Amino acid sequence: MAAANRAGDKTQNEVGAEPAVFDNESFVFRAQVFDANDLRRALTRMAHEIIERNHGADNLVLLGLYTRGVAIAHRLAVAIAFFDAREVPVGALDVAFFRDDISLRPVSPLGTTEIPVDISDRTVVLVDDVLYTGRTVRSALDALTEIGRPRAVQLVVLVDRGHREIPIRADSVGKNLPTKRTEDVRVRLTEIDGGSDSIELWGPVDGDEA
Amino acid sequence: MKNLLSISDLDQAGIIEVCDLTDSFLTVTHRDIPKVPALRGKTVASVFYEDSTRTRLSFETAAKRLSADVMTMNMSSSSVQKGESLRDTVQTIEAMGVDAIVIRHRHAGAPNQVATWVDLSVINAGDGRHEHPTQALLDVYTARRHLGDDLSGARIAIVGDIRRSRVARSTAKAFAQMGAKVTLVAPPTMLPDSLAGWPVTATSDFDEILSDVDLVYLLRIQHERQDSMAFPSLREYVSRYGLTNDRATRLGPEVLIMHPGPMNRGVEISPEVAESDASIITEQVENGVAVRMAVLYLLLGSGAPVA
Numbered sequence: 001m002a003a004a005n006r007a008g009d010k011t012q013n014e015v016g017a018e019p020a021v022f023d024n025e026s027f028v029f030r031a032q033v034f035d036a037n038d039l040r041r042a043l044t045r046m047a048h049e050i051i052e053r054n055h056g057a058d059n060l061v062l063l064g065l066y067t068r069g070v071a072i073a074h075r076l077a078v079a080i081a082f083f084d085a086r087e088v089p090v091g092a093l094d095v096a097f098f099r100d101d102i103s104l105r106p107v108s109p110l111g112t113t114e115i116p117v118d119i120s121d122r123t124v125v126l127v128d129d130v131l132y133t134g135r136t137v138r139s140a141l142d143a144l145t146e147i148g149r150p151r152a153v154q155l156v157v158l159v160d161r162g163h164r165e166i167p168i169r170a171d172s173v174g175k176n177l178p179t180k181r182t183e184d185v186r187v188r189l190t191e192i193d194g195g196s197d198s199i200e201l202w203g204p205v206d207g208d209e210a
Numbered sequence: 211m212k213n214l215l216s217i218s219d220l221d222q223a224g225i226i227e228v229c230d231l232t233d234s235f236l237t238v239t240h241r242d243i244p245k246v247p248a249l250r251g252k253t254v255a256s257v258f259y260e261d262s263t264r265t266r267l268s269f270e271t272a273a274k275r276l277s278a279d280v281m282t283m284n285m286s287s288s289s290v291q292k293g294e295s296l297r298d299t300v301q302t303i304e305a306m307g308v309d310a311i312v313i314r315h316r317h318a319g320a321p322n323q324v325a326t327w328v329d330l331s332v333i334n335a336g337d338g339r340h341e342h343p344t345q346a347l348l349d350v351y352t353a354r355r356h357l358g359d360d361l362s363g364a365r366i367a368i369v370g371d372i373r374r375s376r377v378a379r380s381t382a383k384a385f386a387q388m389g390a391k392v393t394l395v396a397p398p399t400m401l402p403d404s405l406a407g408w409p410v411t412a413t414s415d416f417d418e419i420l421s422d423v424d425l426v427y428l429l430r431i432q433h434e435r436q437d438s439m440a441f442p443s444l445r446e447y448v449s450r451y452g453l454t455n456d457r458a459t460r461l462g463p464e465v466l467i468m469h470p471g472p473m474n475r476g477v478e479i480s481p482e483v484a485e486s487d488a489s490i491i492t493e494q495v496e497n498g499v500a501v502r503m504a505v506l507y508l509l510l511g512s513g514a515p516v517a
Contacts, residue, residue, distance in 0.1 A: 096248075097234075097247070097276075097507075103511055108231070109230075112234050113234070142247065143246075146241060147241060147242075147243075
């Protein structure tokens with residue numbers, strides 16, 4: 001019931017086959033990966049890459065994955081509108097009911113799926129903050145097939161931290177960040193977390209095991 | 211949470227959690243393919259010892275939209291006709307590897323009893339005059355969609371045969387749990403003997419409170435259960451407690467009308483009022499599927515604790 005239990009708060013607990021439990025007390029700050037300026041520059045580049053890859057921004061729809069993917073999708077849409085003078089529709093996708101670990105652990109929706117346009121014959125750009133095991137993206141692909149048949153699906157993530165458990169790859173990445181499984185990547189976005197934008201690497205107190 | 215036997219199994223936070231989850235499932239039910247794989251591999255048995263169309267269909271639709279398998283027990287062709295006991299029936303169902311039983315029974319407390327016999331999830335789909343918790347949840351959900359999420363202080367009148375109504379019992383409790391001011395309206399013969407344990411007030415004068423409500427919840431007059439006459443004639447009931455066109459005009463313009471169905475048009479509600487803009491009765495049915503998806507998901511899928 002508590003918000004802390006909710007699945008998919010992916011900076012905390014995108015977990016694969018073996019659910020990891022992160023509690024803040026046993027985790028310590030390791031390093032700042034991005035500050036607000038780094039994050040802005042990365043998003044700018046990603047917006048350009050989306051436009052370049054699609055020869056413009058016609059017929060695109062950005063679908064953010066809850067929670068922070070939605071905020072990032074909105075920011076990318078603003079940047080795309082600035083560079084390509086196109087309004088790209090932005091939606092939000094909740095993948096809770098499509099996850100493969102339902103009944104292994106508490107899985108609750110993080111928001112309500114909102115699809116702004118008919119996605120058939122459009123290119124859907126899935127947007128998320130952290131790409132880790134790939135299981136969230138797999139769930140998102142399943143969720144999409146229930147909604148329509150896009151012409152193509154692309155994936156854009158702010159951080160790729162490795163450790164894929166499913167053959168999934170991003171088309172545009174803000175930052176490739178090699179991590180250990182025991183570590184935690186925390187993305188903070190002003191509109192969700194308050195404060196200033198940042199990406200931080202946190203690790204267990206006991207240091208460098210595994 | 212394992213079972214849903216009574217609306218009292220949920221506190222206010224629990225009801226709100228069901229409502230939040232229902233929001234997500236309602237968007238699912240509006241899609242071209244209104245189905246998610248959340249309960250793939252689970253089996254839900256619907257075991258109805260009493261007639262029902264909407265509740266049974268609603269639960270079965272909900273389970274199917276969650277990709278669960280559904281077993282329906284048809285009483286007229288089952289071993290119940292050979293005298294099989296309730297205990298043997300549910301234990302047989304359990305032995306087949308079912309994950310949840312949705313049960314309706316004419317005796318109050320039957321679902322609670324079943325829950326002590328089997329290890330799977332038991333959902334009460336109506337037991338005698340006792341409870342109908344999923345009806346209460348869909349009523350609260352539907353009311354919140356119109357009156358706002360905060361129901362504290364909302365004035366709700368429940369009108370009809372309160373004494374024999376499991377819907378009244380569960381729905382009144384649920385609205386009260388959400389902070390609403392609930393008034394039961396019925397002739398004295400249809401009110402409970404005592405209001406002890408009911409978080410409500412009661413009156414036998416419908417006209418007196420017409421100008422003082424935000425929502426009128428009408429109960430079905432149950433001809434089939436009117437063994438002893440609780441009122442002299444249907445006509446007398448209509449004249450004093452029916453939501454007639456005349457009474458409807460004396461309600462405020464924003465007042466909502468709900469009914470758990472099936473309606474007796476011309477008895478507790480006039481046909482015109484049932485079709486009016488104030489009536490959100492069909493929406494109750496629509497929301498019922500999403501609410502039951504939320505309940506099934508909470509009990510079988512998420513493993514999440516409910517406050």
